[in-house]
Amino acid sequence: MxxxxxxxxxxxxxxxxxxxxxxxxxxxxxxxxxxxxxxxxxxxxxxxxxxxxxxxxxxxxxxxxxxxxxxxxxxxxxxxxxxxxxxxxxxxxxxxxxxxxxxxxxxxxxxxxxxxxxxxxxxxxxxxxxSLKARSMDELISYVPCPPKYYRLGFDSWLNNSSEGTIKIGLTDLYLKSINSIQSLDLMKVDEAIYQGGVCAKLTDNNELVHQLLSPASGKIIEINNQLFETNNLLEKDPYFQGWIYRIIPTDIENDKTNLTPCSSDF
The missing domain is CATH 3.40.50.2300 (Response regulator)
Known part of the structure; x- marks a missing residue:
């Protein structure tokens, strides 16, 4: 049994x-x-x-x-x-x-x-x-995978090439779906260094649980997406485009990518 x-x-x-x-x-x-x-x-x-x-x-x-x-x-x-x-x-x-x-x-x-x-x-x-017993199409879909041109660190975070040698990073929809509604978001500051595999953000949910996000790349933060604090639920609504978190100058993006999964493999 x-x-x-x-x-x-x-x-x-x-x-x-x-x-x-x-x-x-x-x-x-x-x-x-x-x-x-x-x-x-x-x-x-x-x-x-x-x-x-x-x-x-x-x-x-x-x-x-x-x-x-x-x-x-x-x-x-x-x-x-x-x-x-x-x-x-x-x-x-x-x-x-x-x-x-x-x-x-x-x-x-x-x-x-x-x-x-x-x-x-x-x-x-x-x-x-x-599950064949999913009660709705939303349950069957469950979460939205990263766009094919992105790279992800496990199921946590993603990166995508931005402009002039910079990259943007953010959270996967799957990571967000595993959290019970975000109450607050604690981010790092411009000019701070982040490291691949290091904690780059903390999210507090409605149950007061704090969830740590690991960075997909190493580099220096040059921009924070302030729209996250000005537009309600932007992170949950559009995690891969308007809901990005940081823009950074990567330290060694090609080396970092060897430790990441191409999101194209999810399709």
Missing amino acids: ENKTDILIIDDEKVILDAIQKIVSLDNFSSDACLDVDEALLKLETNTYKLIISDIMMPGKDGFQLLEILRQKKIATPVIITTGFSTLENAVKALYEGAIGFIPKPFTLDELVSIVARGLEYNKIFKNKY
Whole structure:
């Protein structure tokens, strides 16, 4: 009989497993805990989960190998990667390999709660996209993919060439759909440097959860889209065109693109 547990947690440190299980239980989510990837794969043979939370560095197979195996087995369960070896490179690789989120250790209760909430929303979106029981065309479509000429960092953010060697960056519609209505947007400032895989914006939703956006490229911010603060719901209505966030001078755009997914591959 199939298990109805919500979340599968994988970490070689029992104290971390216990902490995550305790936190998700506060929102009445059930969870299974595994000390390594092989144990988790055995559970996945007979059980279906709404979300997987996995460490990177573990004895035996690591979190990146888990992502590859899930892809090979066509297991579409959203995965959040967490690690004590927190680098921008690990964040970028995790999203490139298919994770829907990355959270460094040590994390706070609020950080974990917000990313888990987003991960569970991804699960609903992915199920609706392929569901024959969708109640409407909107549910069947679920979200709008990035335009073909764009590049995306995981499911988080996108970039597109702008004018005179600059690029624009923004949020994907899928990322926005995973958030429960934006209450406020916290952006960086002109002339500040941003880094690929680093946090470049924070969004607070109507449940007071704060969601961090990772940048798809490195560079210097030269313009902020102030229309986001002047036009209601512009970000949600038009995330790929009028709802861009920053225009930047990239540091090494060609190198950054090697870590991104061409949006043309989504069609």
